[in-house]
Amino acid sequence: MEERKSLNPYLGGALAGILLTLSVVFTNNFFGTSTTLVRLAGKLESLLAPSHFASLKYFQQIPPLIDWQAMFVAGIFIGSLVSAIVAGDFKMQAVPDMWQKKLGPSRGKRFLAAFVGGIIAVIGARIAGGCPSGQLSAMVQLSLLGFIAMPFFFLGGLTAVRFIYRGRD
Amino acid sequence: MKLLSGLIAGILFGILLQRSRVIRYDKQIGALRLLDMTIVKFMFTTILVGMIGVHIFLDLGIIEKITYREFSWGGAVIGGLLFGIGWALIGYCPGTAWGALAEGRYDAGVGIIGMIVGALIVAELYPFLQKTVLSWGYLGSVSLPALWGINHWFIIIPFAIIVVILFIGLEKKQL
Numbered sequence: 001m002e003e004r005k006s007l008n009p010y011l012g013g014a015l016a017g018i019l020l021t022l023s024v025v026f027t028n029n030f031f032g033t034s035t036t037l038v039r040l041a042g043k044l045e046s047l048l049a050p051s052h053f054a055s056l057k058y059f060q061q062i063p064p065l066i067d068w069q070a071m072f073v074a075g076i077f078i079g080s081l082v083s084a085i086v087a088g089d090f091k092m093q094a095v096p097d098m099w100q101k102k103l104g105p106s107r108g109k110r111f112l113a114a115f116v117g118g119i120i121a122v123i124g125a126r127i128a129g130g131c132p133s134g135q136l137s138a139m140v141q142l143s144l145l146g147f148i149a150m151p152f153f154f155l156g157g158l159t160a161v162r163f164i165y166r167g168r169d
Numbered sequence: 170m171k172l173l174s175g176l177i178a179g180i181l182f183g184i185l186l187q188r189s190r191v192i193r194y195d196k197q198i199g200a201l202r203l204l205d206m207t208i209v210k211f212m213f214t215t216i217l218v219g220m221i222g223v224h225i226f227l228d229l230g231i232i233e234k235i236t237y238r239e240f241s242w243g244g245a246v247i248g249g250l251l252f253g254i255g256w257a258l259i260g261y262c263p264g265t266a267w268g269a270l271a272e273g274r275y276d277a278g279v280g281i282i283g284m285i286v287g288a289l290i291v292a293e294l295y296p297f298l299q300k301t302v303l304s305w306g307y308l309g310s311v312s313l314p315a316l317w318g319i320n321h322w323f324i325i326i327p328f329a330i331i332v333v334i335l336f337i338g339l340e341k342k343q344l
Contacts, residue, residue: 009210010336012189016211017218019181025226027174031182033264034288037281041288058292068175073267075179076186080268083187092273096194096260111279117258118266118283119290124255126291127302128248129238131263136212138238140219142313142321145238148245149252154201156253161201164257 020140029068030137034125036073039064102168113164128152183268192268194260194276201257206344213332220328224321235312242306259283 023029042064045053053059084090095110103109125131128149130138135153138146186192191208199205226232256262259280261269266284269277291298314321 006190007185007188009189009191009207010214012185012191013211013214014218016182016185016215017220017222019178019185020215020219021222021226023174023178024223024232027171027178028232029175029178031178031264033262033267037263037284038288038291041285041292044285045289045292056292056295058295066172068171071172071175072179072182073264075176075181076183076264077179077267077271078176079180079183080187080192081183081271082180083184084272087188089187090273092275094276096198096274096276098195098198099260107276110276113258114260114276114280115283115286117255117260118280118285119255119287121252121255121259122263122284122287123291123294124248124251124253125263126248126288127244127298128252129240129244131252132212133262133264136216136219139216140223141235141237142220142224142324143238143240144308144311144313144316145240145245147313148240148242149249152246152249153253153256156250157201157257158203158253160254160257161198165202 017140020137027068029072030134030140031072032069032130032134032137033073033076034122034131034134035062036070037122038062038126039067039070102165124156183271186265186268187272192261192265192272194269194274197262197265198257198260203344206339210336210339213335217329217332220325224325227321237310237312237315240308240311241303242308243302243304247302255287 020031023031038058039062042053042059042062045056045059046064094107095105099110125134128135129145130149132150132153135146135150139150189207189211190196191211196205196207200208223232223235227235259266261277261280263284266277266281270281313324317324
């Protein structure tokens with residue numbers, strides 16, 4: 001199946017901005033996703049190590065329950081899945097094209113980077129008080145946080161990517 | 170009903186992310202390598218439209234109040250840089266990784282397992298983080314209009330001009 005043409009990012013972004021506005025107007029919820037990872041981790045820990053789980057203040061502040069944001073994240077998965085299938089974009093792939101071209105076809109290497117990157121990214125996002133969708137919301141609000149954290153996301157990313165792709169251009 | 174609205178918002182957001190292709194590793198890292206600015210265009214259009222929309226409804230009294238995010242210089246700078254480093258390795262964000270996994274890019278699934286491990290680590294470190302990084306330069310829940318003592322439109326309009334200039338620059342350089 002041939003891939004359909006992608007949506008213009010300005011149009012997609014504008015529609016997402018309208019969606020965000022409607023979400024705040026009707027449900028009083030801004031977008032964010034990283035708190036859901038904390039709730040998921042808490043659920044896991046409550047099952048595997050219940051007594052240690054109970055001793056952690058962080059999981060008392062952010063208890064493992066299904067809230068608006070958890071449903072929002074589940075929705076991202078469902079929406080992307082349906083959209084990818086309808087558009088003919090669905091493809092089982094372990095190593096992204098750019099990675100394969102510049103850094104080689106090894107799955108182990110790619111999985112290791114994704115795993116370690118995931119750990120560091122979430123520690124950073126939680127310390128910063130939100131992931132990109134949360135900081136995007138913070139900027140929409142005109143919270144100071146978004147205007148400082150977002151540039152530092154890019155600064156950290158631009159610098160690190162230079163090392164990862166060094167000598168591969 | 171409230172939970173259902175979250176699901177619907179997520180589905181629509183997922184469709185927009187997928188159709189704009191911003192959930193892909195190649196697009197995310199493409200932006201960090203300054204080769205393809207698709208995600209920057211998407212992101213900043215969302216911010217601009219959302220900013221204008223939310224503040225119109227705030228002025229109309231339809232949105233009653235905004236709960237601003239807590240800010241500390243330590244958290245924003247150190248957390249921001251750490252996130253960036255992790256982002257460069259994984260090539261997905263905590264939100265877009267779910268969309269990428271749904272597209273069949275299962276390295277994102279490995280990344281999500283890493284993210285859950287990261288959240289477990291944060292839970293362990295939290296008391297320490299509160300005493301250190303998160304307390305460095307703590308300012309509370311602060312907004313730019315309150316900080317500078319000006320009406321929000323005096324920030325939104327200049328911001329809009331800067332974003333439009335950025336977009337014109339990106340289009341000229343065909344990024």
